[in-house]
Amino acid sequence: MMGSGESRGGARPDFAVNLASRYARGTRWRTMFMLSTLLAIFFLCALIVTIVDDAFGYVVMVDEVDQDSLVMDGMRLETMEAPALRTVIAENLSPRRYRALEREKPFSERAQSDLHAVVLTEIVKPQVVATYTLFESLFDRNRIIQENLEANPDGTIIFRSWVTMHFLTDSLTAIPLSTGVMTAIKGTLLTIMITVLFSFPTGIAAAIWLEEYATDNRLNRFIQVNIYNLAGVPSIIYGMLGLAIFVRGMEPITSGSAFGVTSAGEMANGRTVLSAGLTLAILILPVIIINAQEAIRAVPGSLRQSSLAVGATKWQTIWHHVLPASSDRILTGAVLAISRAIGETAPLVVVGASTFLTQDPSSVFAKFTTLPIQIYQWTSRPQSEFRHIAAAAIVVLLALMLSLNAFAIITRNKLRKQKRFG
Amino acid sequence: MNILTRRAKVSSPLEVAVDSGESSYALEAKDLSVYYGDFEAVKKLSMGFERKKVTALIGPSGCGKSTALRAFNRMNELISGVKTSGEVLFHGVNIYDTDVDAVQVRRWIGMVFQKPNPFSKSIYENIAWGARINGYKGDFDELVENSLRQVALWDEVKDKLRESAYALSGGQQQRLCIARAVALKPEILLMDEPTSALDPISTAKIEDLLDDLKKRYTIVIVTHNMQQAGRVSDKTGFMLLGDLVEYADTKELFFNPRDERTENYISGRFG
Ligand SMILES: Nc1ncnc2c1ncn2[C@@H]1O[C@H](COP(=O)(O)OP(=O)(O)O)[C@@H](O)[C@H]1O
Ligand SMILES: [Mg+2]
Numbered sequence: 001m002m003g004s005g006e007s008r009g010g011a012r013p014d015f016a017v018n019l020a021s022r023y024a025r026g027t028r029w030r031t032m033f034m035l036s037t038l039l040a041i042f043f044l045c046a047l048i049v050t051i052v053d054d055a056f057g058y059v060v061m062v063d064e065v066d067q068d069s070l071v072m073d074g075m076r077l078e079t080m081e082a083p084a085l086r087t088v089i090a091e092n093l094s095p096r097r098y099r100a101l102e103r104e105k106p107f108s109e110r111a112q113s114d115l116h117a118v119v120l121t122e123i124v125k126p127q128v129v130a131t132y133t134l135f136e137s138l139f140d141r142n143r144i145i146q147e148n149l150e151a152n153p154d155g156t157i158i159f160r161s162w163v164t165m166h167f168l169t170d171s172l173t174a175i176p177l178s179t180g181v182m183t184a185i186k187g188t189l190l191t192i193m194i195t196v197l198f199s200f201p202t203g204i205a206a207a208i209w210l211e212e213y214a215t216d217n218r219l220n221r222f223i224q225v226n227i228y229n230l231a232g233v234p235s236i237i238y239g240m241l242g243l244a245i246f247v248r249g250m251e252p253i254t255s256g257s258a259f260g261v262t263s264a265g266e267m268a269n270g271r272t273v274l275s276a277g278l279t280l281a282i283l284i285l286p287v288i289i290i291n292a293q294e295a296i297r298a299v300p301g302s303l304r305q306s307s308l309a310v311g312a313t314k315w316q317t318i319w320h321h322v323l324p325a326s327s328d329r330i331l332t333g334a335v336l337a338i339s340r341a342i343g344e345t346a347p348l349v350v351v352g353a354s355t356f357l358t359q360d361p362s363s364v365f366a367k368f369t370t371l372p373i374q375i376y377q378w379t380s381r382p383q384s385e386f387r388h389i390a391a392a393a394i395v396v397l398l399a400l401m402l403s404l405n406a407f408a409i410i411t412r413n414k415l416r417k418q419k420r421f422g
Numbered sequence: 423m424n425i426l427t428r429r430a431k432v433s434s435p436l437e438v439a440v441d442s443g444e445s446s447y448a449l450e451a452k453d454l455s456v457y458y459g460d461f462e463a464v465k466k467l468s469m470g471f472e473r474k475k476v477t478a479l480i481g482p483s484g485c486g487k488s489t490a491l492r493a494f495n496r497m498n499e500l501i502s503g504v505k506t507s508g509e510v511l512f513h514g515v516n517i518y519d520t521d522v523d524a525v526q527v528r529r530w531i532g533m534v535f536q537k538p539n540p541f542s543k544s545i546y547e548n549i550a551w552g553a554r555i556n557g558y559k560g561d562f563d564e565l566v567e568n569s570l571r572q573v574a575l576w577d578e579v580k581d582k583l584r585e586s587a588y589a590l591s592g593g594q595q596q597r598l599c600i601a602r603a604v605a606l607k608p609e610i611l612l613m614d615e616p617t618s619a620l621d622p623i624s625t626a627k628i629e630d631l632l633d634d635l636k637k638r639y640t641i642v643i644v645t646h647n648m649q650q651a652g653r654v655s656d657k658t659g660f661m662l663l664g665d666l667v668e669y670a671d672t673k674e675l676f677f678n679p680r681d682e683r684t685e686n687y688i689s690g691r692f693g
Contacts, residue, residue: 216502301500302539306599308500310552310606311529320551325542 051398054391055162058132058141060148062155064125065092077119085115092123121178128177129155131384162392172358172374176385181393184374186360187273188342188400191370194277195284195341200334202281203288207330210289211296212318231286239350242279247271247351254278256365271352273361273368279351280344284337291333295326328415335408339401345372371397424515426522426530447511448473448640449494449531449610454508456489456498463489465664466508471610476632476641478655478672480648482687486664487644488536491612494642495531496524512610529556532603534613538595540587540602545579548587548598549605556606569605572638573597573631593624600631604639611635613643617650629654648688652676660684 067077070088080088086107090098101107101118110118120126129152132144137159148155170180210227214220251270252258299322307317323330353373361368371393378390424430447470456464464486471477479487492498493506496517509516517527541548549566558565566583570576575597579590587598596616603611617625632641632654645651651658652672659669660681668675668684679685 300539302535302537303541305497305500305533305535306539306541306602308525309495309497309528309533309535310602311525311556312552313525313555316555320555321541 051391051394053133053135054388055395056134056137057160057388058137058144058157059128059160060130060152060155060157061126062129062152064127065123066154067124070119070123077116077124080112080116082110082112082115085112085119088119088123089115097122126177128385131388162388163395167389167392168396171360172356172369174356176383176389179389181371181374181396183357183360184369184371184393185396185400187276187357187368187373188370188397190273190361190364191277191280191348191368192338192342194274194364195280196338198278199281199285199288199337203285203334204292204330206285206289207292207296208318208323211293212314212322227286227289231290235283235344236346236350238279238283239347241282242275242347242351246275246278250275254365256363259365261363261365271354271367272365274364276348276351276353276368276370277364279347280341283344283347284341287337287340288334291337292326292330295329295333296322298329299325324415324418328412331408331412331415335405339405342401342404343372343397345370345376348373349376371400424519424521425513426515426517426519426526428523428526430523430526446473447471449642450511451490451494452509452511454490454493454510455506456486456493457505457507458489458501459503463664464493467666469659469666469669471640471642472657473640474636474638475656476636476643476654478651478658479642479644479661480646480651480658480687481661481667483646485661487646487661488614490661491533491614491642491644494610494612495528495533497528497533499524529606530608531610531612532606532608534596534599534603534611534616536615537619538592538599540590540595540598543587544584545587545590545598546583549602552602553605565605569601570598572604572635573601574627575601591624593620593627596620596624596628597631600628600635604635608639610640610642613641615644615646618646625650648676660687662687 070077070092072080072084072088075084077085077088089107093101101122105114107115130148132140136144145157148157166178167180168185169182170178172181172183173179210220210224214223246254247270254270254272254275255261256272256274303321303325304317307321308314312320348368348370354367354369355377357367357369359366375390375393375397378386378393381387450470451467454464454467455462467490479490481487489498494510494517498504498506506518508518510518512527512531515522517531541551543551546566549569550562553562553565567576567580570579575594578594579598582589587595590598596619600611600613600616617628620628629650632643635641636656643651643655655672657670658672658675660667660675660679660683662683668679668681670680675684676688679688
């Protein structure tokens with residue numbers, strides 16, 4: 001017989017002594033969790049390093065026309081005044097090219113900096129003959145210099161950031177040194193605007209219907225299951241859908257001809273910003289619906305009851321209580337979906353993104369290209385310069401996405417605060 | 423004239439009550455049955471609630487008290503698969519009639535829940551919102567103050583009306599919820615175990631309130647706490663497995679139960 005005092009103080013035969021092994025198991029799991037996190041962080045760092053590696057580094061430039069041959073009155077190009085530069089241009093440019101540029105803007109009206117730029121791009125024509133990554137530039141500097149002393153004796157080695165102000169603000173050109181991503185940035189922003197305008201209201205409205213109004217019958221369960229399935233359909237299939245519906249089926253609307261828009265010279269035939277935006281919208285619609293549904297479902301039933309109990313209608317309950325209580329989660333889900341849409345490439349290729357578009361999209365009825373499309377095209381070019389501008393464009397795309405996410409987080413926190421102190 | 427339809431024109435059911443010369447009951451259930459699917463949670467309940475009295479519903483957990491209470495202002499409709507039969511008469515109108523509007527019913531028959539559930543709005547808005555959506559045309563500041571005074575909360579919150587209701591203690595939140603119901607000037611207040619989530623002091627405060635509130639409202643309170651029923655109610659109904667076993671004056675029911683099952687329950691032999 002074991003007295004109560006004995007069982008309190010001494011060993012209990014019913015229970016094995018196992019605390020140490022329980023802790024050991026916990027420690028093993030903890031290590032696994034930490035390793036998984038480290039692995040994820042490693043890949044993220046690797047991604048950033050590769051991009052930065054390509055976006056900066058030495059380039060070796062060789063001028064097609066030696067700048068020394070353009071010296072006039074002992075003055076080098078950089079120090080020349082406008083009249084001297086005009087003479088240089090007149091002397092060295094082919095008459096045909098001269099007339100073309102004169103027609104764009106008369107040389108007599110151009111400022112010194114503009115004239116200098118013309119001399120550089122039209123006459124001197126610096127060419128990139130070799131490029132190096134950031135790592136090579138940092139750790140292999142001597143080899144680079146050595147190599148180029150032999151191969152390009154009159155080349156200049158300069159450290160170049162491929163992300164430049166010009167790169168951000170200029171339109172697309174065929175020359176990697178002078179090309180810009182403005183066309184693609186505008187295309188991305190316009191496309192995403194269409195996507196947001198269409199998918200947010202539609203997706204949230206559908207979620208409200210499914211959560212608050214739809215009765216639990218076979219048809220609605222079927223719809224629900226299919227929304228889940230649609231969220232998993234590969235994006236390229238949405239591209240086919242967009243091609244069939246928006247580009248072909250709704251051509252008069254998506255090309256703008258139904259609204260009397262006839263953008264001269266641009267025959268987009270429905271392959272427009274509008275079609276691209278709508279395609280991305282239906283692509284992320286299921287995700288937005290599912291996220292919003294989950295957000296609405298997370299609103300406690302007691303909140304609905306308290307509203308209905310004071311004689312509110314269902315709509316007033318949804319509008320004044322359910323939506324404010326779930327808006328932060330709805331927004332978070334929607335922005336995540338938008339982030340996915342910004343990076344989509346395949347469906348837009350199918351819908352007919354332009355391969356080489358030098359004109360910024362002027363309206364939603366214009367032809368389009370987007371940042372991922374542009375990156376995709378640049379990475380598929382063999383010349384090394386394109387690899388670097390692709391990296392630069394990736395930097396821009398990531399910055400765009402991060403600022404979108406930051407905006408979303410700020411808005412969400414604001415909504416959270418309102419939720420507590422509305 | 424029906425006061426509970428979508429287009430009801432009267433501003434108070436009393437206007438109708440006066441000339442319709444109806445029964446003394448503020449609310450009367452007749453053969454009320456409530457089903458969850460095939461399960462009959464409330465069985466042919468017939469009972470009347472007297473004007474300006476507190477009626478308690480007691481019984482062991484799961485006997486159908488909450489279900490019955492929710493049937494009195496059509497809150498059961500929010501639960502899918504609920505079927506209701508029988509009648510609940512309010513001013514001579516069956517609230518389950520096809521031309522009666524559930525929103526209008528809840529506007530006249532308010533409800534307070536087990537767990538305090540204030541809106542995620544300011545204290546002021548918690549009270550003003552219900553009145554506003556129901557088209558209240560009077561002075562809102564006055565309404566808010568009045569309602570808060572009725573639940574003895576005014577002095578505690580008058581300096582922080584614009585703060586979130588969540589900043590209040592559980593007991594204060596529950597009194598706010600009562601004030602919110604009272605602000606609509608309802609006729610009947612249904613309370614489902616309003617103190618079971620509260621500490622003894624907050625509970626005592628709310629029990630004290632009921633004495634004041636019954637001067638203006640007819641109150642039906644569900645409780646599993648027999649002492650509470652004894653303290654606050656004028657009449658008590660004892661439910662068991664969906665049946666109303668006994669319904670009498672509270673004193674009568676507690677000291678002189680006629681049914682053996684009531685006696686067993688009251689003397690703590692089960693439940
Ligand atoms: N939403 C529901 N669905 C199905 N059965 C329910 C539901 N709510 C309550 N019930 C059942 O109905 C009976 C009465 O429940 P309830 O009214 O909550 O009891 P009480 O409030 O007296 O504890 C119980 O048997 C319970 O299991
Ligand atoms: Mg209950």
